[in-house]
């Protein structure tokens with residue numbers, strides 16, 4: 677299995693980010709850092725502003741004010757792989773064409789063995805020639821994950837990437853993502869405390885109106901943690917309590 681040869685991907689620096697939708701203030705002067713090479717999970721109640729924040733970091737939306745750049749002070753443009761809540765597969769392209777689309781649009785040569793090995797690892801070997809309409813929701817999500825991993829970008833932003841997968845497939849694909857992204861800077865939105873504590877070095881919780889980062893918790897041990905790892909179990913319990921008290 678090929679891995680990225682990155683040595684030190686940029687981290688993410690968010691400064692004084694403010695977002696208004698009309699009179700609604702989603703966040704106001706939000707500042708935080710994601711360290712180079714760390715895997716961070718972002719949690720928080722539905723509607724608090726997680727997707728809006730991720731879209732701004734990805735450069736897909738503009739904030740009302742504030743800045744986002746790499747820890748090296750340079751823009752993040754061209755260094756990000758993004759996976760949104762919708763799989764955004766093009767219905768007229770095959771599975772293989774969807775996975776390799778972004779590099780092909782940049783005029784790069786397709787690395788077919790890499791694409792094939794990713795498809796095999798997400799449990800879709802032999803499905804290269806199918807159109808998205810022939811796939812289940814979970815299969816489509818696995819194609820989108822393969823497309824994200826294929827790009828080998830140093831910074832990876834994922835919005836609930838495993839939500840449509842059954843429990844066992846989810847555990848396998850989480851382990852794959854953790855392995856292949858171990859030398860990348862990753863920000864993952866999830867509603868699942870188990871997933872957050874299995875995969876992350878650090879947790880961040882967004883809560884309130886306007887939303888603030890109310891909890892940052894470092895998890896001991898190395899991801900991906902086993903489901904019965906004591907660090908995972910401890911952090912998962914603590915996280916659930918914090919999320920419940922943030923909502924109370």
Ligand SMILES: Nc1ncnc2c1ncn2[C@@H]1O[C@H](COP(=O)(O)OP(=O)(O)OP(=O)(O)O)[C@@H](O)[C@H]1O
Nearest residue numbers: 697698700702720721722723724725726727728729
């Ligand atoms: N383009 C938009 N125009 C107006 N309001 C918006 C827009 N996008 C998001 N919002 C509002 O901003 C708030 C935050 O939305 P966002 O999707 O960022 O939340 P979230 O935390 O990701 O939610 P979920 O966990 O349900 O995905 C919500 O109240 C939403 O209705």
